[in-house]
Amino acid sequence: MEPDLFTAAAEQRQEQDPSSSPLAVRMRPRTLDEVVGQRHLLKPGSPLRRLVGGGTGPAGASSVILWGPPGIGKTTLAYVVSKATEKRFVELSAITSGVKEVRTVIDGARRAAGGYGKETVLFLDEIHRFSKAQQDSLLPAVENRWVTLIAATTENPYFSVISPLLSRSLLLTLESLTDEDLKGLLHRALTEERGLGSAVGLAKDAETHLLRIAGGDARRALTALEAAAGAALDKGETEISLASVEETVDRAAVTYDRDGDQHYDVASALIKSIRGSDVDAALHYLARMIEAGEDPRFIARRLMISASEDIGLADPTALPTAVAAAQAVAMIGFPEAALTLSHATIALALAPKSNTATTAIGAALADVRAGLAGPVPAHLRDGHYKGAAKLGHAQGYVYPHDVPGAIAAQQYAPDAVHGKRYYEPTRYGAEARYADVVEKVRERLGRSGPAV
Known part of the structure; x- marks a missing residue:
């Protein structure tokens, strides 16, 4: 593989005519000192500084895994490392690439090192989307240092990256960008020549709106700024107004990443809103998940769990409703599945609540785990085999259907x-009937006294 002539040509065109590239590309940091945020990774003597300085990180790690939410600089850091070390930079995405593409890059890296004396940085975006076998294909190149692998992931690498690759890598956790980080970036983009070159200013309320739209994502912030600046200049204005931002960005990007932490935070908020019977909050979180492209089957599974965990016998129809919603979602998919999920969410949020199914099994499990089990009473044991009677098994058992009321004492x-009470019903909704029934049953069983 020859050196990447197309990338080199593109960089040359960008240097000659910076305006030909998007603002987010033009403002890409050229050195670690220009990187926005991530101060914990950029302090003097940090592993990343040592890597850029020509080392391979602690313990001889020759690969780096960058873990963090989208838009905070994972690709940028990989690019800066390659520029600072004067290595070839090759970028692959795990979404569109497979083992074949990885092997092609590795073979090219070995030839480039031998023929041109040029080492290669392989940036692999979204490595968590690679299967175990695909990740295994990277190991020889990492172990033999044919490439410097920089892999990016939005998922916890301890769950999404194979152990052999993780043990050979330097794991760097990136933090979300703060509003102050993004303010500094916007100011640089407005004033630097490679940015907007002070051609336009930015009103305070417009800046606030841009920060809200960005949601901590640097690319999103710069893309919105560039669009708003274009709208303002087209109208002959020297300052980007709030109106210009609203004209060019007609909706706020959802602060939710289906493969990152927001996936779990918003899902948790949905279930807790249902538990709290706040139907409007529950619909808000459901809408965020739908708008972000969440897997509808995941949402349906959470609703089924909620139906038993938080509603239970207070409304026995809750679980069938959630199960029916899950089956419908699997058959129709989005966008129509949004209606089914809304149907189930509203029903669950407004249903009477009871967690007795949760507490009952929790208490029973706690006793079993504490060793409170003991032998099954002899009269309840299996008597369907020769010799069971001699052992006393099933002897004296009273068949409930043979007694009035079908409850045998x-x-x-x-x-x-014996005498333990795990199920303590509430008086909410339909469970009030179960509360009356269970007391009568316990009385018939001779267990109407206080729980032991």
Whole structure:
């Protein structure tokens, strides 16, 4: 593989005519000192500084895994490392690339090192989308240092990256950009020649709106700024107004990444809003998940869990509703599945609440784990085999259907937990009926006294 002549030509064109590239590309940091945020990674003597200085990081790591939410500089850091070390930079995405593409890059890196004396940085975006076998294909290149691998992921690498690759890598956790970080970036983009060259200013309320739209994403902030600046200049204005921003960005990007931490935070908020019976908040979080492209099957699974965990016998129709929604979602998919998920979410949020199914099994499990089990009473044991009667198994068992009311007053639980009450019904919704029934049943069983 020859050196990347296309990339070199593109960089040359950008240097000759900076305006030919998007603002986000023109403002890409050229050195670590220009990187926005990530101060914990950029302090003197940090592993990243040592890597740029020509080392390979602690313990001889020859690959780097960058972990963090989208738009905070993972690609930028990889690019800066390659520029600072004067290495070839090759970028692949795990979404569109496979083992074949990886091997092609590795073969090219080996030839470039031998024929041109040029080492290669391979930046692999979204490595968590690679299967175990695909990640395994990277190991020889990493172990033999044919490439300097810089992999980016928005998912926890301890769950999404294979152990052999993780153990050979320097793991760097990137933090979300703050509003102050983005303010500094916007100011530089407005004033620097490679940016907008002070051709236009930025009103305070417009800046606030840009920061809200950005949601901590530097690319999003610069893209919105460039569009708003173009609108303002077209109208002959020297300052970007709030109106210009609103004209060019007609909706705020959803602060949610289906493969990152927001995935779990928003899902948690949805379930807690249902539990709290706030139907409007629940619909808000549902809308955020739908708008962000969340897998509708994931949402449906969460609703099924909520139906048993938080509603239970207070509304016995909640679980069938959630299950029916999950089946419908699997059959129709988005966009129509949004209606089904809304249907189920509203039903669950407004249903009477009871967590007795949760607390009952929790208490029973706690006793079992504490060793309170004991032998099954002899009269309840299996008697369907030769010799069972001699052992006393199934002897004395009273068949409930043979007695009035079909409730036989005999001991069912082992001695260790006889008299224990795990299920304590509420008086909410339909569970009020179960509360009356369980007291009558316990009385018939001779267990109407206080719980032990």
